[in-house]
Amino acid sequence: MFVLLTRMIGVPVSLAMFTPAAMPVVSLSDVVVTATAQPKRDSMTVTIEPAKRIEVKLVMKKGEKATFEWATNGAEVGYNLHGEVPTDPSVKAHIYQRGSSKGEKGSIEAVFDGVHGWSWRNTGEQPVTVTVKASGQFSALKKM
DSSP states (O other), X not given: XXXXXXXXXXXXXXXXXXXXXXXXXXXXXXXOOOOOOOOEEEEEEEEEOTTOEEEEEEEEOTTOEEEEEEEESSOOEEEEEEEEOTTOTTSOOEXXXXXXXXXXXXXXXXXXXXXXXXXXXXXXXXXXXXXXXXXXXXXXXXXX
């Protein structure tokens, strides 16, 4: 053990430091490994025809967090930032924010496993382009 440790750390080590009385006992249940993943980044641009709506969602697990920014090509749209569980209609949708805007910035923390994102409605007479950018803890950004 002395030779192995000397080679690993490159510093001579006293063999007395590794006597059974001096070595702590650690079980595998005491070891916690934490993996810190790099935040995911994604973006998408969609075009909304007049009197139509489009939904774009982040696939997230409960407690995951993401920051976002979305903007139109200058036109105001109605929006609804919400979460839902597409596979379980008994779970009521959670509304984070709603309103009318040309763009918004913010953050979201998923209140349950599911899809969390935006429904935009074009109330104008011309097509509207919306670009959304997200960064954080999510597995996908997708058009619904």
